[in-house]
Amino acid sequence: MKKIDLYILKRYLATFSVMLLLFIPIGIVIDVSEKINKILEAKVPFLAVAKYYLDFTIYFANLLFPIFLFLSVIWFTSKLANNTEIIAILSSGISFTRFLRPYIVGATLISIFALIMGFFLVPNASQGFNDFRYTYLKKNAEVRENSDVFKQIGDDEFIHVKSFNPVTKIGNDFTMEKFEKGVLKYKVQASRIKFNPKDSIYTLTNFTKRKVGDLDDTLIVNVPSKDTVFAFDLDDLTPVIYIAETLSITELDKFIEKERERGSSNINTYRVVKYKKYSIPVSAFILTIIAVSVSSMKRRGGMGINLALGIGLAFTFIFFDKIFGTMAEKSSFPPIIAVWIPNFTFGLLAIYLLRNAKR
Incomplete structure (x- = not known):
């Protein structure tokens, strides 16, 4: 039984890592193509560019972490289903809940990593990412417009x-x-x-x-x-969002308290950033359960149907996240509710799909 757990866990982590390694270079190439002219015009030092793309990698990976995780789980679980490996595992007397155990372990490991990144690594990366843009890429007119x-x-x-x-x-x-x-x-x-x-x-x-x-x-x-x-x-x-993105969790807590005492009108923006540091790791569990429930069944259309369904659900999740985050920032809508609504909604969907998958 442990061999099956290790087999699934290795596939889970390996596929997620490969997904990151495939898409991050694509993101870098697109970013380079957009900024190469400005970089050359500004005569940016090579070390500054290298550090910027290191920060960009961390920033980009954290931003699209839920999509990468969701698609990677659907990808390798669909392959297990198409190879009838899942049927063999369940036919041996293992329950679907027990089958989920290595997935939950994998989601736990990735959630802990995402939590540490959000608390400590992402703020430093965001600082370098934004500093580079303000120093070398943004002209005065662009700064005035955005700041x-x-x-x-x-x-x-x-x-x-x-x-x-x-x-x-x-x-x-x-x-x-x-x-x-x-x-x-x-x-x-x-x-x-x-x-x-x-x-x-x-x-x-x-x-x-x-x-x-x-x-x-x-x-x-x-x-x-x-x-x-x-x-x-x-x-x-x-600029408001610049501050929020570049503070560690302890610094952000202190800053929010100071802004609350001042009666700042921008405090909801800071709270949205803070609560997302906690909600994104939790989404790893929800998206993992949805992905397994959707892709564990062998379908006539093959892996393509599962991927299409998965992509649709992933972008719906991102859409919900952006809509309610913006509502909290621009209105009196409670930030903690706005940030957790996507997880709550998709958590209910995960329970529904899991029950159907067990049948």
């Missing part, structure tokens, strides 16, 4: 930056507003803001400050350069 940040940093203080480069620590079109009982007290503007890490001072270019008085205003206009200290952190100027 518009507006945040509440206190009960009555708001900041806005039209664009911010996390690598160079430079932002454009900076604004800070201070209110008191709903009335504007002063407004600070600058065409550029730069953070100096050595002394934690911000340098403002073309500085303008307007203090609103009861009868008249005080105006300081077009100071060429001004060094000052602000109470907000550098992360407050950084």
